[in-house]
Amino acid sequence: MRRFYFLTVHPDFIGAYSGFGAFKAATVKGIAETKAVALRDFAVDRHGSVDDHPYGGGDGMVLRPEPLAEALKSLPVKPRVILTSPVGRVWTQHDAEHHATDPQPLAFVCGRFAGVDQRFIDRYVDAEYSCGDVILTGGELPALMMVDSILRLIPGVLGNPESPRCDSFADSLDGGLEYALYTRPPIFEGEAVPPVLMSGDHSAIAKWRAEDAAKRTARLRPDLVRTKENSR
Numbered sequence: 001m002r003r004f005y006f007l008t009v010h011p012d013f014i015g016a017y018s019g020f021g022a023f024k025a026a027t028v029k030g031i032a033e034t035k036a037v038a039l040r041d042f043a044v045d046r047h048g049s050v051d052d053h054p055y056g057g058g059d060g061m062v063l064r065p066e067p068l069a070e071a072l073k074s075l076p077v078k079p080r081v082i083l084t085s086p087v088g089r090v091w092t093q094h095d096a097e098h099h100a101t102d103p104q105p106l107a108f109v110c111g112r113f114a115g116v117d118q119r120f121i122d123r124y125v126d127a128e129y130s131c132g133d134v135i136l137t138g139g140e141l142p143a144l145m146m147v148d149s150i151l152r153l154i155p156g157v158l159g160n161p162e163s164p165r166c167d168s169f170a171d172s173l174d175g176g177l178e179y180a181l182y183t184r185p186p187i188f189e190g191e192a193v194p195p196v197l198m199s200g201d202h203s204a205i206a207k208w209r210a211e212d213a214a215k216r217t218a219r220l221r222p223d224l225v226r227t228k229e230n231s232r
Contacts, residue, residue, distance in 0.1 A: 002032040003105040004147050007071045011036035013140045022151040042070040060114025068120045079105035081126045084139030088128030093169035100153035110139035176217035179209040
């Protein structure tokens with residue numbers, strides 16, 4: 001069974017999300033376990049303190065190293081430790097694919113306040129990842145996003161095992177974007193579904209989808225086209 005831990009000051013946040021989607025499916029099927037580790041259980045005083053003012057002054061508070069270290073040491077396994085941080089490398093589908101095939105347990109440190117004491121990062125963190133060039137209130141959302149992207153790639157979690165092959169960034173799409181999708185009704189506000197999709201001609205449909213995916217990628221994410229060309 002795969003194991004994912006979240007070191008957080010808001011365990012209820014993690015618990016609420018875990019009841020839906022890939023998280024719930026993985027848990028019900030016994031494929032993965034996700035657990036929130038409450039940092040305040042390892043507080044430095046009876047007031048539940050896990051943060052303090054930064055040395056040298058400055059805005060905000062900083063997560064202290066002791067509660068984080070003790071929370072990690074309390075885990076029953078030795079995980080790979082990931083810190084969600086705006087200074088980290090942006091998480092990609094490639095990262096999700098890598099960790100989906102790696103059985104090592106993962107512990108996500110959900111940053112809060114102004115940041116995390118650097119000594120903890122230097123001693124315990126294996127990698128830092130960001131969800132993009134944006135600042136959020138805390139690291140719970142990025143951590144949940146990263147684990148969600150991993151879980152849906154683990155065999156047996158999704159109802160249709162072919163689903164990940166059709167997603168944007170998949171190898172079947174040469175790392176590009178997914179083609180446009182249509183459903184009922186056949187005409188919506190005067191716009192019709194492309195006739196080829198209702199033709200029943202599977203080879204023609206596959207050709208249309210490949211062409212549409214390439215056009216969408218070139219229009220919406222030209223950087224992906226350049227990346228593919230540079231890798232040749």
